Amino acid sequence: MQLDHDPACKVAFPVIDLHGGRALLSDNSQRRSQVASEIVAAGKEFGFFQVVSHGVGDDAVQAFRAAAAAFFALPAEEKQPYCSYDMSKRFRLATSTSYDGGETRYWRDYVKFSCYPASDDNIRSWPSKPAEFAPRLVEYCEAVQELAQTLLGLVAEGLGLDSGFFAGEHSSGDTNMSINYYPPCPDPAVTMGLPAHCDRYLLTLLTQADVAGLQARYGGRWLLVCPVPGAFVVNFGHQMEFITNGLLACVEHRAVTNSSTVRMSVATHVQPTDGCLIKPAPELVDEATHPAKYREFLFSEFLEAYDAADASREDALEPFKTHHD
Structure with a gap:
């Protein structure tokens, strides 16, 4: 593990080498154990880290990012059929530039x-233009899904759980994607890209190319997550905090704008099935020293509470706390 010390980014989030991904890590148990320990340590300290040599081919990453950028570059009339604020839509394009956030304005288009x-249902909802969007998306998502399962296995091992603990219902809900497109902003001082929030999911993997803009809260400050060539940024969602009994907390993050360069982030969100029972892993609970901080609940129940909390971390967690001192 190395630390990113670029002073321009004012951040030192861990950068973890996965040594080529699942296959190579599986061939070396000592190396796998070391990487698992690094991931858990990074999660406990920061809640955010970056992974390199992760096994997702750069060709797949760049090909899909190019296809996504080409979609945003389509004429307005060709994108219009996808425009919607209906969250039940399988594919929707929207903007937050018209969102009234009180004193803060937002500057972002997104799908x-x-x-x-x-x-078949998902594919039918994806745009037909550009023609390369769907095939590049399938290739990209299959690779990222394998990376996500590798990371979840390593997290489990690093916590002393069975390596397959997060497989099955904990991670087999439909994987969602958010592609955030931030055009150059005339006045970044009065806008945000995304407000502060925590993810509702289990795990998020994000590419941000070479344009910085993601910030994570650490020690009461907002720190910029400096882009690392070829890296995925990884952060844990609320479900990981519940399941690990608070050992791996979800961390607030946000996005800032800039006046000169387009920024596009591609975030892939791995989540449980709606009917998955969420509770602290029994191995991480000890009634004498580490009592359960959260009660049992269905993931679908949390989704309702999350929407009602309106991006407040504490309001989203409160209904599920056991209130142990």
């Missing part, structure tokens, strides 16, 4: 959709 598995 949100279900990206994995590539079911």
